Amino acid sequence: MPRVSVIIPTHNRPARLPQAAASAGAAGHDVEIIVVDDASTDETAEVCQTLAGIRYVRIERNQGVAGARNVGIFESTAPYIAFLDDDDLRLPGSLDLQADALDQNSDAGFVCGAMIMADQNHQPTGEIIRPRHAGGDAFWELLELDFPVMPLSALIRKECLLRVGLLNRQVTTIDDWDIFTRIAEIHPVLTMQEPVGSYRRPTPDSAQGSSARASQLRLAARHQRRLFLLPRAAALTWKQRGAIRRRTIDRVCETLAWSTVNEHLPARRLRAALENIGAALALDPAFALRAGFRHKTAQKLRREFRSA
C-alpha cells in the first residue's frame, strides 16, 4: 500500500500536467499519483497516457474542483492525502518530510508547510509564504481567515476526512478553507517552516485572477456563517461570534482594499478595482470611512503623485 496519495484534478489544461505529476513523483518514496480528469474535452487523456507511474481517472461529467478531489479521495489507497493543482509543483522530498511529521504526531489532522512563490515559468520570485501558526489548535485562526492554508502546502490524514466529511462541492472555490477549518475543529494541526511546494502566481496582467479573488472572499465571508454551526463555534455566545465576524470582515475588506490600491489602481485596471471596492462595500458599508484604510490610501496616492 502506498504511503501518500497525491490527487491532481485537471480540466482542459494538459500543458503543465506532466511537470506537476513528475514533481509529485519526486516528492516522496512511496507515492501514488492520481490524475483526476474532470471531463476534459481536449487532449488531456492522451497526455496522461504518456505519463508513467500515474493512475488516470476520468469523470465523464464535470464535477468542479471539489468534486474531482472527492473522486480522487475515493480512488486513493494511502493513509495520507495531498492535493496538487495541475500547474503547481511539489518540492523534492517534501511529501516524505510531511508524512514523517504526521507519523510522529498521530492525532494531528494535517500538516502545513511553507510555499515558494514562483512566476509563470516556475522561476522562484524569492518570496516564501510560511504558515502563520505555531501548530496545535488552529480552529479559531482558520475560522477567522487569519491562518491561510493552501492545499498545495498541506498533507492530510485520510482518516480525519472520514471523521469530518468530504470536500464541500457547494463552495467549490473555497472548499480547501472549508475542509481545513472542519478538520482543525476536532484535530490539532502541525506546521513546518520548510518549503514544500512551488506556487505559480496567476499572471498579474490578467484581471481574471483578481476578480475571482474578490468573489472568493465574498463567498468565504458568507460561508463563515455556515461554519459557525460547527459545535465548537456554536457553543460561543453571540457576542464572541460577533467579534469573530467583525475581525473577519475587517480582514477581508483590508485585503480587498490593499489589492485595489497596490495592484489594480497602479496598473489602471479599473474594473477589477471597482469589483473589489464593491465587494468590500457589500460586506461592510462603512469600511471606506475607517481610519486605517483612509491613511493607507492617502499615503499610496501621495506616493503615486510624487513618482508621477
Next chain:
Amino acid sequence: MKTPRASIIIPTHDRPDRLRRAIASAFAASKDVEVIVVDDASADETAQLCASIAGIKYVRAERNQGVAGARNLGLVASRGEFISFLDDDDLRLPNSLDDQIEALSRSPAAMLCYAQAIPEDQTGKQGPPFPDACRQGDIFWDLLKGNFIPCGSVVFRRRCISSAGLLDDSISRIDDWDFWLRVTELFPVIGLKTPVLVWRAPARNSRQGSSETVEVIELAIKHFRRNCRRMPRVARASRRQRQQSWRAFSMNLADHLAWETFRSLCAADFSRAWVCARTLFKLHPGVLVHLTWRWTRASTIKTFIAGQHEPEGMKIRFKEIRSIPDT
C-alpha cells in the same frame, strides 16, 4: 490484506434497534463481502453496538453529514469491486448480492443492477414486490419521470463513481435518484425481476413522515428544474421529449401530493392538507382538472370508499422519492 468482492454500505443515525438485523442480513447476502457501517454522528449507543459486532468496518463521522454525506464516507472507506447501499432498517435477502453480481459479470457493459424490493409496514405485514416492470438497458428517460429503483436493491461497479462522481450531499434523500440518473445517462443497466430486499416503509400515520414527503417532493422539483434539464442528454434531446418527461415527472408527483392532500383531509389534518395543496398548485395550477379525470376514470376513488384501499400504484409510500408505476 485481501480485497473483498463486494462492499455493503450501511449509513445509520440514532437508530440502533434494527441495525443488528440489517448487518446480519448484509453478511448473509454474499460470501465475500465487507460491511461498512457509517455512523453519522449518532449520540446514542450505536457505537457500542457496532463495537460488539465482529467483522464490520465501522466509520464514524463526528459531524452530521446527512444520508448522502454518510454514504459518500462509506464509499471512500470501501474496497470492493461491487458496491451496494443498505438502509439501517432494511434487510437484504440471503445470497441476493451474489446473484446480482453474477448478473453483472455476465454482461460487462452494464454498470448497475437493480432488482425488486418487498415493502413491509411497521406491523411486519409484507406487500407485493415493486417495481413491477424491471426495465433493462437504457432506462434514463424512464428514470427521469420518477425514481422507481429501491435504493437498497442496487449493486453497481466501482467505476460508476469515478465516471459519474460521488453522491451529491446537498440533496440528501433524493441523492440516490440523482446518482442513478447520472449513471444511467452514461451506461446501460440490468433489472432483475426477483426480490432482493425487504424495504421497511415509514410509519403510515406519522405526521413527520408526511411533511417529509412534501419536502422531498419540493426538493425533487427544484432539482429537476435546475440540474436534470442541464444534463447533456436532456439538453441535447428534442423539445418534445423534454416536455414529455417533465409532464410525466410532474404528474407523478402531483398524484402523490393529491393523494396526500386527500388523506390529510380525511384525517381532518387541515394544516397538512394545506401544505400539500399549496405545493400541488405551485407545481401545476391546472393539475386538479387532470387528476379528477384520471382518478374517476381509474375508479380509484370508488375502490377507496368501498374497501378503504389506496389506489393502485400508490401502495408504495416513499421514504425517498418512490415513483408510482405508470397507471
